[in-house]
Amino acid sequence: MRGAGIPGDVASLERLTGGASRETWRFAAGHELFVLQRQRPGSPRDMHVEVAVLEAAHALGAPTAQVVTSSRGMSTNPLGEPFMVMRAVAGETIARKILRDGDFADARPVLAAQIGRAMAQIHRIDHTAIDGLDGEDQVAKYVQLMDESGQAHPAFEIAFRWLEANRPAPRDWCLVHGDFRLGNVIVDGDGLRAVLDWELAHIGNPAEDLGWVCVRAWRFGGSKPVAGVGDYAALLDAYEAESGARISERELRWWELLGTVKWGLMCISQAAYHLNGVVRSHELAAIGRRVCENEYDALMTIRELSADAQ
Amino acid sequence: MTAPHDPPTAAQLTEAVREWLESQVMPNVSGAMQFHARVAVNVLAMVEREIGLGPAQAERHRTGLVALGCADDAELARRIREGAFDAGGVESVGVVRVDVEAFVFDSVVDKLRVANPKYLR
Structure with missing residues (x-):
């Protein structure tokens, strides 16, 4: 070496x-x-x-x-x-420890803003200088994955209708991390130290990353929307301070809803590894019964956003 | 009600295995094995709930589908996607008709009552 x-x-x-x-x-x-x-x-x-x-x-x-x-x-x-x-970066990746252990008491209040700032930095990468990255419309991508699953999920169809009818104004695409969430970050006593797992990086709407970190699955039981520890405003304000771009809470929640559907479809895929015999695992099998958590979150989100709009 | 089978019922058998995992296996293993034992306990508890709640849920689901004129979830999903259940001025939640949304929501709640009742808010 x-x-x-x-x-x-x-x-x-x-x-x-x-x-x-x-x-x-x-x-x-x-x-x-x-x-x-x-x-x-x-x-x-x-x-x-x-x-x-x-x-x-x-x-x-x-x-x-x-x-x-x-x-x-x-x-x-x-x-x-x-x-x-x-x-190697020193720190913790296990979400439940970051959310509950005393070692991270000072990190939790600042984490949402640190995540917003880090996302803005990542979105500044000149993706035109990197070969091999691609991008596609995320709604179309997950409608296709739904069809390929061979399953019927009326709740996700309601979500797709809502997402299509309420698309935010387009933004310039940038490099998005694609899997920036609790579990894929290293945190120490002062907060965010490193973002891991860049395998899903692609070209897309910057708000995609912000929405994904708010999906309820990535709150790991935490009571607040951003990674279980922060409010929407902390994430959005820090993102704006670093990037100059203001993303509204409603736009953020459109992407959170998309992320919720996306994780639901990923649960279907994981259970399929077991059902198709690729890997026999009761853990993967059980994930198939987590799809309805995301259906529930999706319908609840639509109910909240529809009530707000009236 | 489980004839021709003798006691214990399927739910009682599942419960017995779950209790053995909880009382005998979980305390004596650690790390990945304990995690996978906990997953197994959760799966068995889910099966117990489905045995108890499933038949009434299935009947309610059938009735609801009939009321919407759908043979099954696949037809319901397809018609939602085609826009056949868009509200178009009628009372709605988001885009789709309020009765369609309510049926889908109730079905999802039924699924969670079996899969993970603690998840409900």
Whole structure:
């Protein structure tokens, strides 16, 4: 690893859980900890896209792990599959601890604003300089996923009707993280330290990221809408302060509703891994019965927003 | 009511397994195994609730679909998407007719009463 920006020999290599599309390892070198991620064969997107996005985000000062080396641009890759090595970031990722442990008492009141600021920084990335990113209309995308599931969910159809009838005015598209939420962030006693899991980064409406972090599933039982700990205004004000763009609460909630439908459809997909025999797992099977949580949230949101509009 | 089967009922059998998981397995395992044991306990509790509530819910669902002139959820979903249930001046919640929204909402509440009653607000 010498010559790749990593000091000294590799020690105490340890496998971490890391998702379906990649292996994740942690190791020490010199006096520092690093994280290595290696793509599994057949992954939907080349990890080098993510490396380019991460490097751009870090250069703009967004809270991300710093990539110290990767196979991007290497003529011969010693690990076979695409990989990247990042400086490890100290802190906690487990949502329930962030929401409840005393260690994070000072972090919770500032987290929503820090998330808003970080999103604005990410949305400033020059996505035209990065190959391999794509974008599509999110309503059409999830209507298609609904059809592909082969299931009928009248509640989501009501949500799709509402989303189509109440589309906010379009915004210039930018690079959106795509999965910025509690569970995918590292938090320490002072708040947000790093945003992880950039696999779903794509081109889209900036409000998509803001809505996603408000979906009830990502509140993990917290009482407030933004990551369970913050109010809508804290997120929106911080986003405006950093970006200059004002997103209204109603626009935010349109995207929160879309995110709620999206997570419902992802629950269907996860249960399908079990039902189709890809992975036999009672945990995945049970997720199929979480779809109705999102149907409930979607209908409640529409009821609230319809009452507000009258 | 479960003839020709002898006692215990399906619900009582499920309950027995759930209680064994809770009292004997959960305290003696940790980490990922404990997490997966808790998922199993939750799944069995869900099955118990469905055995108890399911038949009445199914009957109510059938009646509601008939009132809307739909054979099943697939037809209801398709007609909502086509705009056949848009309110168009009639009383509405959001876009669709108030009676359609109320039926769908009640169905979702029934699903949650089985899947995760604590989720209801």
